Amino acid sequence: MMRELDPLLHNRTRLGILTLLLKNGRMDFKSLRDELGLTDGNLATHLRVLENEGIVKYEKTFIGRKPITYYELTKKGKKRFINYLKNLRDFLRELEIDL
Amino acid sequence: MMRELDPLLHNRTRLGILTLLLKNGRMDFKSLRDELGLTDGNLATHLRVLENEGIVKYEKTFIGRKPITYYELTKKGKKRFINYLKNLRDFLRELEIDL
Numbered sequence: 001m002m003r004e005l006d007p008l009l010h011n012r013t014r015l016g017i018l019t020l021l022l023k024n025g026r027m028d029f030k031s032l033r034d035e036l037g038l039t040d041g042n043l044a045t046h047l048r049v050l051e052n053e054g055i056v057k058y059e060k061t062f063i064g065r066k067p068i069t070y071y072e073l074t075k076k077g078k079k080r081f082i083n084y085l086k087n088l089r090d091f092l093r094e095l096e097i098d099l
Numbered sequence: 100m101m102r103e104l105d106p107l108l109h110n111r112t113r114l115g116i117l118t119l120l121l122k123n124g125r126m127d128f129k130s131l132r133d134e135l136g137l138t139d140g141n142l143a144t145h146l147r148v149l150e151n152e153g154i155v156k157y158e159k160t161f162i163g164r165k166p167i168t169y170y171e172l173t174k175k176g177k178k179r180f181i182n183y184l185k186n187l188r189d190f191l192r193e194l195e196i197d198l
Contacts, residue, residue, distance in 0.1 A: 010111050012104055019194065086198045089191055092184065095118065099185045 005091065008053060009084040013038065013046050018073070018081045021056065026072035047071060055080060104190065107152060108183040112137065112145050117172065117180045120155065125171035146170060154179060 009015065016036045020027055027035075033043045050056035055077030059070045073081065092099070108114065115135045119126060126134075132142045149155040154176030158169045172180065191198070 005111055005114075007111055010109070012106055012109050015104075022194075022196070082196075082198065085191065085194070085196075088187065089198050092188055092191070095121070095184070097121070097181075097184075099181065099188050 004087045006080065006084045006087070008049070008055075009081060011046075013042065014050065017043075017046060017050065017071075018055070018077075021071060021073045022078065022081060026070045029069045029071065032071065050077070053077075103186045105179065105183045105186070107148070107154075108180060110145075112141065113149065116142075116145060116149065116170075117154070117176075120170060120172045121177065121180060125169045128168045128170065131170065149176070152176075 009018065013036065017032060020032060020035055029040075029043065029047075032038075032047075033040060036043065038046075047056060047058070051058065054074055056071055057074050057077075058072075061068055061070065108117065112135065116131060119131060119134055128139075128142065128146075131137075131146075132139060135142065137145075146155060146157070150157065153173055155170055156173050156176075157171075160167055160169065
């Protein structure tokens, strides 16, 4: 049962990032950082892992002269995250205890 | 939301250990190890963390001359684990997506 829980996604910080991106579609780095209460370095590290796995993609742009980076789930990443959430739901169901 | 997920318990291996102990009441080291497909060292490390936090307790005994160690959840540990599972359930509910 545990083995079905995607080890890369079964991490609190990554769960936070992916949940926000799933809800909001796309978000810039600072909004993600502030919503999750992370440091720049910590967020960047997790985003890099997610990018390397093809779960998250980013786009760099400018607002006036200010650079801004937007992150969003890839199609494959969304599918993988939804699959993780389903496995989590099934895990809770199969426990058969009243919560 | 993520912050409510107990960081000590939001770990696949510990989730596996605690789920088995919740279901089975108590289990010996070898059964836990074999059910979870862990090495002795890996299981021992996680059990130590759980013991140090007062989540799991153990009892050493003998079957004939063979030593055997049984593990079970403490009352406090069971409460903490159930609370983690409730938070997980609430997290999934509050996502408001059809899984």
